[in-house]
Amino acid sequence: MGGPEIERLIGLLSKLPGLGPRSARRAALRMLQQPQSRMLPLAAALTDAARAIRVCGVCANLDTTDPCAICADPRRDRAVICVVEGVSDLWALERTHAHDGLYHVLGGTLSALSGIGPDDLNLARLLARVGEGGVREVILALNATVDGATTSHWLADRLRPMGVEVSRVAHGVPIGGAMDVLDEGTIAAAIRARRAV
Amino acid sequence: MEWEAPAIVLDARPYGEGDAIAAVMTEAQGVHRGLARGGSSRAKAAIWQAGNLVQVRWVARLADQLGSFTGELVHPTVALAMDDALALAALSAACAVAEGALPERAPHPRVFDGLLSLAARATTPDLAAQIRWEAVLLADLGYGLDLSACAVTGDTEDLAFVSPKSGRAVSAAGAGSWAARMLRLPRFLLDGGPGTPPDWRDGLRLTGHFLERDAFGHHHRPLPAARIALYHRVCDLAEEPRPHA
Numbered sequence: 001m002g003g004p005e006i007e008r009l010i011g012l013l014s015k016l017p018g019l020g021p022r023s024a025r026r027a028a029l030r031m032l033q034q035p036q037s038r039m040l041p042l043a044a045a046l047t048d049a050a051r052a053i054r055v056c057g058v059c060a061n062l063d064t065t066d067p068c069a070i071c072a073d074p075r076r077d078r079a080v081i082c083v084v085e086g087v088s089d090l091w092a093l094e095r096t097h098a099h100d101g102l103y104h105v106l107g108g109t110l111s112a113l114s115g116i117g118p119d120d121l122n123l124a125r126l127l128a129r130v131g132e133g134g135v136r137e138v139i140l141a142l143n144a145t146v147d148g149a150t151t152s153h154w155l156a157d158r159l160r161p162m163g164v165e166v167s168r169v170a171h172g173v174p175i176g177g178a179m180d181v182l183d184e185g186t187i188a189a190a191i192r193a194r195r196a197v
Numbered sequence: 198m199e200w201e202a203p204a205i206v207l208d209a210r211p212y213g214e215g216d217a218i219a220a221v222m223t224e225a226q227g228v229h230r231g232l233a234r235g236g237s238s239r240a241k242a243a244i245w246q247a248g249n250l251v252q253v254r255w256v257a258r259l260a261d262q263l264g265s266f267t268g269e270l271v272h273p274t275v276a277l278a279m280d281d282a283l284a285l286a287a288l289s290a291a292c293a294v295a296e297g298a299l300p301e302r303a304p305h306p307r308v309f310d311g312l313l314s315l316a317a318r319a320t321t322p323d324l325a326a327q328i329r330w331e332a333v334l335l336a337d338l339g340y341g342l343d344l345s346a347c348a349v350t351g352d353t354e355d356l357a358f359v360s361p362k363s364g365r366a367v368s369a370a371g372a373g374s375w376a377a378r379m380l381r382l383p384r385f386l387l388d389g390g391p392g393t394p395p396d397w398r399d400g401l402r403l404t405g406h407f408l409e410r411d412a413f414g415h416h417h418r419p420l421p422a423a424r425i426a427l428y429h430r431v432c433d434l435a436e437e438p439r440p441h442a
Binding site for chain 1: 208210214242243244246247248249270272273275276277279280282285286289293421422423426
């Protein structure tokens, strides 16, 4: 079809999430048609990001500085830590501007089936952060799955004796969602988490 | 080839970007795996959570193929049990034990009925029933406990221990100086009562020993982490220091 360079480009693109061989070919072709305006800036951006991005030593967020911009921001409420599974969850929460505290990225959830235990996650660092004092509340913003709930219970068991308030994000009806199309589990969780209006 | 039946989801591992390889248990098919298309996608991941009761349909061209599942949620067990740490631990442990110990595509109706009953009442975990279910599972696999009489004296009264070697009951008098090496036999396994946290701890230690040695050990696999986590949680309830796992 093309030279080995094109095949290599398509091969690398097809490994990205959301892209298969067919869509990788389309993306590669679009870039190859305008290399100056699309391909070289992308290559430069990829190189810059790979060189500059590092993992925050406090919360495990990705940023160009360590500690990250969130951990270093003096306007943030340092008494509240929101625990998330991955950096994409942190980004999702930041887009809402609903949380003005700090974060802690676990890097996954405990999974008995996949053999992921406490030592495989960034849990010890969270317990150490809370143990250092000054934390009033830990918000568990983990996925509403068996593994997410198991991790929440594991953390709650260890954080409560340290004298901090432990809460978790609500499960229920999404904004704009219609009750009749929700799955039974979500409706049941929403009923159980109802509150007075 | 196809069949449709009520099933309990035992496991769902992500496959590719949005699919999952699911393991379910039905009364007639036993533990059965299949590809659940979209099973780890946002739209369908809620269905394929271990412990949920689903109406499942399996389709394949040939009987020995993996085949694919489509499923509809019947009872959202996981969503209901999610807020209770003990309920979630018990449900996860039961699913992990069934998924790991039972052979695939071999019906075990007694085990299915027991697991269905546990899942249906997952919000109010009955640890005594779960331990009795594990004993039924061991018996179905050919590793049944014999609690009818003392292996030493033949007495049917005062049974207090189980031999970790033979799986037979031993009375307090029959155990003698060997008592410390025996597994404690909780009363609820004899009288069908509800038991207490120390009884549940003893019961989980008892069935856990034989699950680990026989059901999982013969496959050179350890006891599932979810089962060990349940034992640790019950040790906490019984206010006993956790053993080193």
